[in-house]
Amino acid sequence: MLSSSGGRSHTPSTVGELGEFGLIRELTARLTTTSAVRVGPGDDAAVVSAPDRRVVASTDVLVEGRHFRRDWSTAYDVGRKAAAQNMADIAAMGAVPTALLLGLVVPAELAVNWPSELMDGIRDEARVAAAAVVGGDVVRGDTITVAITALGDMRNQEPVTRSGARPGDAVAVTGWLGWSAAGHTVLSRGFRSPRAFVEAHRRPEPPYHAGPAAAALGATAMTDVSDGLVADLGHIAECSKVRIDVRSAELDVPAQMYDIGQAVGVDPLQWVLTGGEDHAIVATFPAEQKLPARWRTIGEVLAPSALPHVTVDGAPWDKAGGWNHFRD
Amino acid sequence: MLSSSGGRSHTPSTVGELGEFGLIRELTARLTTTSAVRVGPGDDAAVVSAPDRRVVASTDVLVEGRHFRRDWSTAYDVGRKAAAQNMADIAAMGAVPTALLLGLVVPAELAVNWPSELMDGIRDEARVAAAAVVGGDVVRGDTITVAITALGDMRNQEPVTRSGARPGDAVAVTGWLGWSAAGHTVLSRGFRSPRAFVEAHRRPEPPYHAGPAAAALGATAMTDVSDGLVADLGHIAECSKVRIDVRSAELDVPAQMYDIGQAVGVDPLQWVLTGGEDHAIVATFPAEQKLPARWRTIGEVLAPSALPHVTVDGAPWDKAGGWNHFRD
Incomplete structure (x- = not known):
C-alpha cells in the first residue's frame, strides 16, 4: 500500500482500493506548512500557535448535491470554496486565519483524484490567507461530505461580534x-x-x-x-x-x-x-x-x-x- | 418558527419542519458554557481561551451505519461517544480539552429529538472534561453524519507525539x-x-x-x-x-x-x-x-x-x- 500510494505510476484508481491509511498519506503528502504549525498532520491532534491566548474557531459542512455539484464545480474548486467560506467566518470576527482541519466523507468507488484535488484546493485557499491544513479525518460513506474547521488568531484585537451595532453607525x-x-x-x-x-x-x-x-x-x-x-x-x-x-x-x-x-x-x-x-x-x-x-x-x-x-x-x-x- | 421552537407544547416533529435556524436555536439552547468561552455559539465564529499560546485541535467524523447504528445506540450515546473519541485525541497529546465544534448532517425527515439528544450527549461528555460546545454547523443530507472538532490547551507542557519512544522505555x-x-x-x-x-x-x-x-x-x-x-x-x-x-x-x-x-x-x-x-x-x-x-x-x-x-x-x-x- 505504501509503495502504491507513493509511486505515481501505480496510483490506485479509487479510494476503496487505496484504503483509509493510504488515502490519508496521499492527502497529507500534498500539504504545506507554516511557522504557526507546531505539530502537523499524522498525530492524535495538531498543535497550532495561538499567540493572542484566544483561538477563533468555526465549522462548516458541505454536502454534495446540496452545497456543490460535481458537474458544476471541480474538486479543486469545491476545496477552494469550502476553505474560503470557513476562513471568511474567521475574518468576520476580526481575526487572522491560521489553520484548517478537514473531516471528509467519501464513497469507496470515488476516484482518488477527487479527494486529492479537493485537498489541493483547500491547501491553496489556505495559503491565500497564510494558513495551513493541520489535520482531519477521512471516512467512508455514501455521500461526499466536506466538514472544515478553521482556526484563527485575534492578534490582540477584540472580537467584533454581530451584536455591537448602534443607531447612527x-x-x-x-x-x-x-x-x-x-x-x-x-x-x-x-x-x-x-x-x-x-x-x-x-x-x-x-x-x-x-x-x-x-x-x-x-x-x-x-x-x-x-x-x-x-x-x-x-x-x-x-x-x-x-x-x-x-x-x-x-x-x-x-x-x-x-x-x-x-x-x-x-x-x-x-x-x-x-x-x-x-x-x-x-x-x-x-x-x-x-x-x-x-x-x-x-x-x-x-x-x-x-x-x-x-x-x-x-x-x-x-x-x-x-x-x-x-x-x- | 421562533415560537414553535421555543414552546415545548408545539415542538415540530421533524428537523425539516423546524428548519435550519429553528434547529440551530433548539440545539444551542441546550448548551452550557465555561469560563474559557469568550464568544459562544451564534456568531460567525467562536472565541475560546488558549492560555498556553498553543491550541491543540483534532477532527473526527462519524457516519451512520458505519460508525454507529441507531438501533444499537441512542442519539445521546452517539453524542457521548463522538465527543469522547475526539477529546481522547486531545488528551493523548497531553492537553486538556477546552471546546468542541459540531458539524452535523441530518435528513429532513429525522425527528427533532434525535439531534437534540445527540447534542445533550455531546454537551454532557464535554462537561466530564470541563469543556464546552462553542459552535458548529447543521445542514441537510441523506445520511446522519457527525463531525466533531475538539480544541485543547497544553497548560505549559510540551506535546507528547507518537515519535518519541526510545529503546528501553x-x-x-x-x-x-x-x-x-x-x-x-x-x-x-x-x-x-x-x-x-x-x-x-x-x-x-x-x-x-x-x-x-x-x-x-x-x-x-x-x-x-x-x-x-x-x-x-x-x-x-x-x-x-x-x-x-x-x-x-x-x-x-x-x-x-x-x-x-x-x-x-x-x-x-x-x-x-x-x-x-x-x-x-x-x-x-x-x-x-x-x-x-x-x-x-x-x-x-x-x-x-x-x-x-x-x-x-x-x-x-x-x-x-x-x-x-x-x-x-
Missing part, C-alpha cells in the same frame, strides 16, 4: 455581492458563461484582510455575507436590537450583471441583496470613521421600529431573502 | 481495553447483555486526565487506543522507528470477558489486543519512571528489527489487527 461592505448568485442562476439555466459570474460561484474570493482591518478601524459589528446581504444584516440587526436601512443606490451593480439579469429575466438587485456565498465582509462603523478605498458605505443603523430588522430605501424588502437550507 | 496503558469490542461482538450477535460490555461500546470512558498526567511524568510517546492496541502501538513504533513488545500476561483480561468470549467463541485476548474505541491511553515512559496506580506496564520498547513493529510475547501477532474503515 454607518453600514459598509467590502468584497463581492451577488456575483455567486448570478453565476448560480447562469449554471442552473444550463449555461457556462459569462465566466466571471460562473467563476465567482465556483470560487469565491473573500477579502480576508478586511476583517482584521475593520476591527482595527473600530467596527462595532461585523459578519461575512454567506446567506445574502439582507439576511446577514438581519442577523446583525437582530443581535444588536437595531434596524438597518440599505440605500440601494449605493450598491455596486455592475453593467455585466444588468446584462445577464436582462437575459435571464432577473432583477440584478435581487442577486446583490439576497445572494450569498460571495463572502463579502459587511460591518457597522461609527459614522465619523473614514473608511479605506475598497469599503463602500451602503446604509445606516437606525433605532428599532415596527419595520423589519432590515429595510431597503426605507421599506421592507419583500422578495425572498437568504437561504434556509432545510426548506429551499 | 516501558510501555504502559490506562483506561479500558477490549470492552467496546466485546460489546460490539455481543450486539452483532443480537444480544443486549452483558450490560457492562454493551455500555462500554455505546459510551466509552476515556481517562482524559491521564493524558496531561502522563505528559507531566515525562511520557516519551503517547496515543489513545482508537484502532486497537496492536495497531495504535504500531503507529508509535513506526513514527518512533522502534519495535514494541507487549507481554500478554500483563494485560488485564477480566473474568467476565473470558465468560463472554467462551459463550461467543472468541479469544478475549483478541478483543484486548485489537479492539478499538475504548480510547484507553497508551504511552511510553523512561524505564525508571514510577507510574501512578491506574497505569499498567504492559511491555517495552526495543530496537527495530526484522520483526513487525509490534510483537506480542516476542512474536508477530497474526490475527486481524485494527480497523481499516474503507475495507472492513
Whole structure:
C-alpha cells in the first residue's frame, strides 16, 4: 500500500482500493506548512500557535448535491470554496486565519483524484490567507461530505461580534455581492458563461484582510455575507436590537450583471441583496470613521421600529431573502 | 418558527419542519458554557481561551451505519461517544480539552429529538472534561453524519507525539481495553447483555486526565487506543522507528470477558489486543519512571528489527489487527 500510494505510476484508481491509511498519506503528502504549525498532520491532534491566548474557531459542512455539484464545480474548486467560506467566518470576527482541519466523507468507488484535488484546493485557499491544513479525518460513506474547521488568531484585537451595532453607525461592505448568485442562476439555466459570474460561484474570493482591518478601524459589528446581504444584516440587526436601512443606490451593480439579469429575466438587485456565498465582509462603523478605498458605505443603523430588522430605501424588502437550507 | 421552537407544547416533529435556524436555536439552547468561552455559539465564529499560546485541535467524523447504528445506540450515546473519541485525541497529546465544534448532517425527515439528544450527549461528555460546545454547523443530507472538532490547551507542557519512544522505555496503558469490542461482538450477535460490555461500546470512558498526567511524568510517546492496541502501538513504533513488545500476561483480561468470549467463541485476548474505541491511553515512559496506580506496564520498547513493529510475547501477532474503515 505504501509503495502504491507513493509511486505515481501505480496510483490506485479509487479510494476503496487505496484504503483509509493510504488515502490519508496521499492527502497529507500534498500539504504545506507554516511557522504557526507546531505539530502537523499524522498525530492524535495538531498543535497550532495561538499567540493572542484566544483561538477563533468555526465549522462548516458541505454536502454534495446540496452545497456543490460535481458537474458544476471541480474538486479543486469545491476545496477552494469550502476553505474560503470557513476562513471568511474567521475574518468576520476580526481575526487572522491560521489553520484548517478537514473531516471528509467519501464513497469507496470515488476516484482518488477527487479527494486529492479537493485537498489541493483547500491547501491553496489556505495559503491565500497564510494558513495551513493541520489535520482531519477521512471516512467512508455514501455521500461526499466536506466538514472544515478553521482556526484563527485575534492578534490582540477584540472580537467584533454581530451584536455591537448602534443607531447612527454607518453600514459598509467590502468584497463581492451577488456575483455567486448570478453565476448560480447562469449554471442552473444550463449555461457556462459569462465566466466571471460562473467563476465567482465556483470560487469565491473573500477579502480576508478586511476583517482584521475593520476591527482595527473600530467596527462595532461585523459578519461575512454567506446567506445574502439582507439576511446577514438581519442577523446583525437582530443581535444588536437595531434596524438597518440599505440605500440601494449605493450598491455596486455592475453593467455585466444588468446584462445577464436582462437575459435571464432577473432583477440584478435581487442577486446583490439576497445572494450569498460571495463572502463579502459587511460591518457597522461609527459614522465619523473614514473608511479605506475598497469599503463602500451602503446604509445606516437606525433605532428599532415596527419595520423589519432590515429595510431597503426605507421599506421592507419583500422578495425572498437568504437561504434556509432545510426548506429551499 | 421562533415560537414553535421555543414552546415545548408545539415542538415540530421533524428537523425539516423546524428548519435550519429553528434547529440551530433548539440545539444551542441546550448548551452550557465555561469560563474559557469568550464568544459562544451564534456568531460567525467562536472565541475560546488558549492560555498556553498553543491550541491543540483534532477532527473526527462519524457516519451512520458505519460508525454507529441507531438501533444499537441512542442519539445521546452517539453524542457521548463522538465527543469522547475526539477529546481522547486531545488528551493523548497531553492537553486538556477546552471546546468542541459540531458539524452535523441530518435528513429532513429525522425527528427533532434525535439531534437534540445527540447534542445533550455531546454537551454532557464535554462537561466530564470541563469543556464546552462553542459552535458548529447543521445542514441537510441523506445520511446522519457527525463531525466533531475538539480544541485543547497544553497548560505549559510540551506535546507528547507518537515519535518519541526510545529503546528501553516501558510501555504502559490506562483506561479500558477490549470492552467496546466485546460489546460490539455481543450486539452483532443480537444480544443486549452483558450490560457492562454493551455500555462500554455505546459510551466509552476515556481517562482524559491521564493524558496531561502522563505528559507531566515525562511520557516519551503517547496515543489513545482508537484502532486497537496492536495497531495504535504500531503507529508509535513506526513514527518512533522502534519495535514494541507487549507481554500478554500483563494485560488485564477480566473474568467476565473470558465468560463472554467462551459463550461467543472468541479469544478475549483478541478483543484486548485489537479492539478499538475504548480510547484507553497508551504511552511510553523512561524505564525508571514510577507510574501512578491506574497505569499498567504492559511491555517495552526495543530496537527495530526484522520483526513487525509490534510483537506480542516476542512474536508477530497474526490475527486481524485494527480497523481499516474503507475495507472492513
